[in-house]
Amino acid sequence: MGGSLLPLERGDPPVGPPVFLGECRVPLRDVLGTPSLAASFNLPLLDTRREGTGAFLLLQVSYLPPPGAIPLFPPAAPPEPAPAAAELDTGTEAAEEEEPEDPGVTGDEAEPSSSSGPPGSEPPPPHRPQTQPSLRGRRGRSSPKKPLANKPQDFQIRVRVIEARQLPxxxxxxxxxxxxxxHTKRTRIRKGNSPFFDETFFFNVFESPSELFDTPVFITVVDSRSFRPDSVIGEFRMDVETVYSEPKHAFLRKWLLLSDPEDLSAGAKGYLKVSVLVLGPGDEAPLEKKEVSEDKEDIEANLLRPTGVTLRGAQFCLKIFKAEDLPQMDDAVVDNVRQIFGFESNKKNLVDPFVEVTFAGRTLYSRILEKNANPQWNQCLTLPAMFPSMCERMRIRVTDWDRLTHNDVVGTAFLAMSKISAPGGELEDEFPAPPKPPKASD
Structure with a gap:
């Protein structure tokens, strides 16, 4: 949100196209820094060589948030040594040096997941409060870097399109x-609502930082089968300065929340996983970390969403009642070891089951019922999430706890989220009503 370029032309000339009269730059961050989200400007008109023409343009600019949205741009705080000033700064220049914040605490706060490990086993690592990263406020956490000379330089913009999910x-x-x-580049055409692309595009630019950093980057998903103007499925946009202000000047393997560019209140239009890098003189491209499994990836904490698009908090409550006829998991050798150390032998119930539920990178555990092949937990596990969720499956696994060796998996089942939390409409024939008993004849 560094600024906007406003050209001025003379309309309706006698002959030929409109005549260029001059242009001016509007500092939009000054608008967002006022309590009323409005500001007046008296700007000089510049010619094509960026020299003054002697004319001025009087403007009044206002920011109107989308209907129903909470104002996301608080007034800028006065310069203070306190770290809170970095959180309120929405327009830090790329040349400024700021104190880096904790990368795990950015964006809007979400409810942390409460995971409780089974007794006797190594507890899972403490889960930090989950966040929903937003483009708002990210420039306040840029790492200290050397100022760039404001002259034309070589830059490279890299965009890797990895995959998409839940495209409508x-x-x-x-x-x-x-x-x-x-410049515009396109991926190959894919099929389905969750396609895999894995294509990388390079954009080489020779411009000054002040010119390049205000340039937007548009990532648009369209339906190739439709030639209508409304064939756009969803879009995400950011400016180059937002990417360059990140540590290592990159967003790596981030999920983008797509939205309707004409109506932000329409909600989510799918998700797209990308890596975006902006490399300047002397910069080296960072290495992407090895892809983690879908079950371990905390997708909701790795989500970028445009300002004005919100997700609703939701809770998935899984009630665990009982299991029957669980197989024996501990062999006779383990049972003999137990007898040597004075434990009672019980070959019929050599299983200590507990339930492990994993969804969107979060894992919860039920309590352990020792030596029970027909356990009855009667326990409710609650998983906080954001709706609509981009995670399709919830993994439910029954595991045999073992004090001496590693835990054994008894069985695994998957529960599709689309079957229990559809965004709209009714699901047909998923849960058919039981037949009514026939009426007794007189």
């Missing part, structure tokens, strides 16, 4: 268009 539509053939520095 039926029988769609999505293609991703990436627009940066005035």
């Amino acid at each position: 539509g039926i029988n769609i053939r999505p293609v991703v268009k990436v627009t940066a520095a005035g």
